Amino acid sequence: MMVLLAAIYVAFGAAALLSVWRIIIGPSILDRAVASDVLLTLVICALGAEMALNHHTRTLPLLLIVAAVGVFGSISIARFVARRDGADR
Amino acid sequence: MNELREIVVLVLILIGALLCLTAAIGLLRFRDVPTRLHAATKPQVLGMILICIAIAIALESWAVTAFLVPVVIIQFATAPLSAHMVGRQAYRNGTIDERSLVVDELADDKRTPPAAGG
Numbered sequence: 649m650m651v652l653l654a655a656i657y658v659a660f661g662a663a664a665l666l667s668v669w670r671i672i673i674g675p676s677i678l679d680r681a682v683a684s685d686v687l688l689t690l691v692i693c694a695l696g697a698e699m700a701l702n703h704h705t706r707t708l709p710l711l712l713i714v715a716a717v718g719v720f721g722s723i724s725i726a727r728f729v730a731r732r733d734g735a736d737r
Numbered sequence: 738m739n740e741l742r743e744i745v746v747l748v749l750i751l752i753g754a755l756l757c758l759t760a761a762i763g764l765l766r767f768r769d770v771p772t773r774l775h776a777a778t779k780p781q782v783l784g785m786i787l788i789c790i791a792i793a794i795a796l797e798s799w800a801v802t803a804f805l806v807p808v809v810i811i812q813f814a815t816a817p818l819s820a821h822m823v824g825r826q827a828y829r830n831g832t833i834d835e836r837s838l839v840v841d842e843l844a845d846d847k848r849t850p851p852a853a854g855g
Contacts, residue, residue: 652748659758663757666758667760667761670765670773676832678826679770679773682777682823683773686757686760686764689757692785696789697754700788700791701795703795705801708801712807712811715815716811719819725823726819
């Protein structure tokens, strides 16, 4: 039981640290958008895991809202990122 | 019975957490934006579903399960949207490794304006 809990904590923590590292070093802004998308998914999964482990439903609406509006971040980044015109034509 | 349910919940959450970890490792290991997108979409659908199943098993309530269904459906609907936009912009930006493409079906569409689709 405790081993499984420790493995869950380590997996979530390591995944968050690695995504933040990709956000920091990411060569282009699209890499950072993808990494922040993964980080947002991680937040959803961690909130849900905490809810299942502690048997409460307080963060359930937060889960719905984050799942609904989280997509707009990377869509707007992808829409308005500057195109490197003429560089590869 | 109660003990067994706790174990099942923990194992489901652990698999979801490991999917998140593989996505993060893939983000660091892969070369360009489309391959990183490939790694990033694993926890967005499968990990999310596993965690939602774990919540439904742990809380044992039909109201909670009914609340989780729209969460999963919304995630299903929006994850391909953002992946499509980011992947298309990466192609147009030239930030992909063109030698790794087997087929380049968008080569002719590159000259069309971005609002024209494709």
